[in-house]
Amino acid sequence: MNPVSSPALLSQQQALSWARAPAACLNFNCMLILLPVCRNLLSFLRGSIQHCSRTAARQLDRNLTFHKLVAYMIGFHTAVHIVAHLFNFEWFMGAQLDRNSSLLPFVLSEIGNGDNASFLNPIRTNETNPTIVMFTTIAGLTGVVITLALILIITSSMEVIRRSYFEVFWYTHHLFVIFFIGLVFHGFGRIVRGQTNLQAHNPFQCRDHFETWGENGTFCPKPEFAGNPPMTWKWVVGPMILYVCERMVRFYRSQQKVVITKVVMHPSKTLELQMKMKGFKMEVGQYVFMQCPPVSALEWHPFTLTSAPEEDHFSVHIRIVGDWTQGLYEACGGDKDETQDRVKNPMLIDGPFGTASEDVFNYEVVMLVGAGIGVTPFASILKSVWYKTIQQNQNVFTKKIYFYWLCPETQAFEWFADLLQSLERQMTSKNMADFLSYNIYLTRWKENEAAHFRVHHEAENDPITGLKQKTLYGKPNWDNEFSTIGTKHPNTKVGVFLCGPTMLGKALEKQCLSHSEAGVKFIFNKENF
Amino acid sequence: MGKIEWAMWANEQALASGLILLTGGIVGVAGQFRDWQFAAYAVAAGVFVCLLEYPRGKRNKGTSVERTGQYCFTVCVKSFGPLTRNYYVRAFIHAGICVPGGFMLATILGCVCLGIASLIYLAAAIRGEHWEPILPRKDSARKPVADSINRPPQNPPPRPPAEMRRKRAEDLEGAAYVNPIPVTANE
Numbered sequence: 154m155n156p157v158s159s160p161a162l163l164s165q166q167q168a169l170s171w172a173r174a175p176a177a178c179l180n181f182n183c184m185l186i187l188l189p190v191c192r193n194l195l196s197f198l199r200g201s202i203q204h205c206s207r208t209a210a211r212q213l214d215r216n217l218t219f220h221k222l223v224a225y226m227i228g229f230h231t232a233v234h235i236v237a238h239l240f241n242f243e244w245f246m247g248a249q250l251d252r253n254s255s256l257l258p259f260v261l262s263e264i265g266n267g268d269n270a271s272f273l274n275p276i277r278t279n280e281t282n283p284t285i286v287m288f289t290t291i292a293g294l295t296g297v298v299i300t301l302a303l304i305l306i307i308t309s310s311m312e313v314i315r316r317s318y319f320e321v322f323w324y325t326h327h328l329f330v331i332f333f334i335g336l337v338f339h340g341f342g343r344i345v346r347g348q349t350n351l352q353a354h355n356p357f358q359c360r361d362h363f364e365t366w367g368e369n370g371t372f373c374p375k376p377e378f379a380g381n382p383p384m385t386w387k388w389v390v391g392p393m394i395l396y397v398c399e400r401m402v403r404f405y406r407s408q409q410k411v412v413i414t415k416v417v418m419h420p421s422k423t424l425e426l427q428m429k430m431k432g433f434k435m436e437v438g439q440y441v442f443m444q445c446p447p448v449s450a451l452e453w454h455p456f457t458l459t460s461a462p463e464e465d466h467f468s469v470h471i472r473i474v475g476d477w478t479q480g481l482y483e484a485c486g487g488d489k490d491e492t493q494d495r496v497k498n499p500m501l502i503d504g505p506f507g508t509a510s511e512d513v514f515n516y517e518v519v520m521l522v523g524a525g526i527g528v529t530p531f532a533s534i535l536k537s538v539w540y541k542t543i544q545q546n547q548n549v550f551t552k553k554i555y556f557y558w559l560c561p562e563t564q565a566f567e568w569f570a571d572l573l574q575s576l577e578r579q580m581t582s583k584n585m586a587d588f589l590s591y592n593i594y595l596t597r598w599k600e601n602e603a604a605h606f607r608v609h610h611e612a613e614n615d616p617i618t619g620l621k622q623k624t625l626y627g628k629p630n631w632d633n634e635f636s637t638i639g640t641k642h643p644n645t646k647v648g649v650f651l652c653g654p655t656m657l658g659k660a661l662e663k664q665c666l667s668h669s670e671a672g673v674k675f676i677f678n679k680e681n682f
Numbered sequence: 683m684g685k686i687e688w689a690m691w692a693n694e695q696a697l698a699s700g701l702i703l704l705t706g707g708i709v710g711v712a713g714q715f716r717d718w719q720f721a722a723y724a725v726a727a728g729v730f731v732c733l734l735e736y737p738r739g740k741r742n743k744g745t746s747v748e749r750t751g752q753y754c755f756t757v758c759v760k761s762f763g764p765l766t767r768n769y770y771v772r773a774f775i776h777a778g779i780c781v782p783g784g785f786m787l788a789t790i791l792g793c794v795c796l797g798i799a800s801l802i803y804l805a806a807a808i809r810g811e812h813w814e815p816i817l818p819r820k821d822s823a824r825k826p827v828a829d830s831i832n833r834p835p836q837n838p839p840p841r842p843p844a845e846m847r848r849k850r851a852e853d854l855e856g857a858a859y860v861n862p863i864p865v866t867a868n869e
Binding site: 282 | 686687690691694695698702705706709710713715716738741744747785786787788790791794795798
């Protein structure tokens with residue numbers, strides 16, 4: 154529209170800009186939103202970037218945060234876009250309704266009435282209303298459909314729904330397919346018009362003479378318009394293709410046959426599955442996505458691998474907390490008492506995918522902190538440590554590991570205690586008792602248990618874990634721990650790895666910052682699912 | 683999708699719809715659109731829906747997370763008794779409220795979203811769900827505290843007092859000790 158002096162018309166002209174600006178941002182954001190969820194692509198990038206810069210590669214671990222931020226932006230820009238278009242529709246309609254040749258909007262609306270091609274105002278008649286126009290244009294119809302899809306996606310992605318009713322979140326999220334299809338077709342009606350004869354008709358010179366456009370003797374012919382070609386597809390076609398490839402890769406990888414070699418039920422409702430798959434190669438602390446078709450044909454859930462790369466199988470420890478894990482437990486025959494061999498159950502695996510734990514062996518001194526079930530990635534690391542040390546030809550860069558396990562109940566120790574016991578024996582037999590120093594903190598206990606601990610306080614082995622290092626009670630004093638480690642290892646980079654709740658992460662991050670002084674540097678790494 | 687509580691999602695959808703209806707109404711009124719009366723209605727309807735849907739209900743299974751400051755809204759909504767407790771009533775209320783929004787472009791999005799929320803509430807009602815208020819736990823429900831609360835323990839459990847913990851290697855007989863408190867299970 155031409156720039157004019159009246160304020161009302163000025164704001165009318167601006168409304169279109171207010172709609173097109175967020176549209177441009179939406180093009181960019183919709184391009185970005187698909188990329189962080191292509192986890193196979195990210196895994197590949199991570200591997201390649203790692204050779205250049207470990208810090209850069211670690212940013213890829215925050216892909217879900219990035220996905221959410223882009224989603225918030227899409228929601229915001231959609232809202233601005235819609236509000237601006239509400240004003241546009243209202244004023245375009247008004248331009249057709251106030252049929253007075255001394256009004257510029259009406260004159261502009263009359264353009265193109267003859268051939269119905271060079272028009273400016275997409276509302277072509279005064280015998281309609283904005284709602285009808287919306288449902289009879291491609292742009293309007295696709296706009297409604299994709300906005301509805303977006304709103305449903307957003308409401309089902311709220312944390313409450315996501316954490317408790319994962320299926321609703323997962324299935325509704327697939328409305329994004331409709332969103333992208335509608336988005337691509339949103340501009341195909343060419344409803345946004347651009348002037349085609351700017352040479353002959355200069356808006357700045359001709360705007361005040363609109364009553365005499367095209368008449369004999371004037372130097373302003375009537376302006377002509379045509380639809381602007383659709384642009385969105387150019388932005389999103391690349392990521393859409395990448396995402397399709399990602400799903401095909403996931404499907405292909407999931408077709409590899411997985412054999413469950415052992416099912417073990419541990420106390421504290423923890424299920425261990427040992428599996429083998431052709432061509433499966435893992436690193437320490439990685440995770441896989443698992444699908445169990447007898448339980449649910451469409452859901453994939455992530456689990457940390459608890460086995461070491463040096464073993465001939467790979468294993469996961471799963472806590473039974475919800476529908477899917479309970480179904481998995483029954484499908485693996487877990488409710489029968491004995492451990493089973495060669496369970497014939499189709500299980501699909503996608504992965505492994507990398508996390509920060511891969512970096513553990515790049516540090517000379519390492520602090521590992523696991524809270525409750527968060528200890529699982531460290532099970533993999535400690536096992537790998539054990540294998541590496543008994544194979545003497547391995548030159549391990551890591552010289553000292555400090556391991557902290559915070560746990561609210563004693564039964565949870567049992568499956569992990571076995572691992573620690575064998576490590577303890579191995580280390581002692583190779584005179585490497587100093588290599589691994591572990592501290593187990595029991596954060597909650599009952600009265601009768603407390604009495605038992607008190608009695609056995611003097612025993613050589615800990616009454617709970619059977620280990621030589623005693624279980625400690627309550628929460629660790631991180632300030633002390635960091636100071637001690639900082640003093641013992643001056644001039645080193647100490648890697649701090651956490652798998653646990655956000656609050657603990659914040660506390661540790663603060664400690665890392667406050668204790669990193671001349672020489673010793675604490676570098677914080679966090680992983681979360 | 684066995685144990686989904688549809689009401690939880692319906693609640694999120696309805697709250698979002700209320701906000702969308704409100705926004706559309708404000709745009710219609712502030713921009714002095716032609717059918718601004720519908721927009722004015724949408725403002726009122728949007729506010730009503732938001733107030734009704736803001737307090738989250740209690741979940742059947744698992745911990746319920748409250749929205750910030752929802753307690754006063756909970757009390758208000760609870761006072762309507764069966765009208766707000768029953769999800770059939772809610773489904774029909776939302777279906778009724780959303781209809782006038784369909785007559786104007788600015789409010790039509792809120793209308794459709796509220797209609798969808800109404801359908802999800804209908805599904806919840808058919809599955810037998812109902813709205814329970816999240817109330818703070820009453821103190822009288824807890825067991826009466828034992829007398830020992832007035833005498834706090836002198837030592838953190840479970841270690842014995844400091845002088846007992848000191849190891850006396852040169853005196854093995856003296857290093858052994860008798861339990862100061864008899865060990866019994868606490869039922």
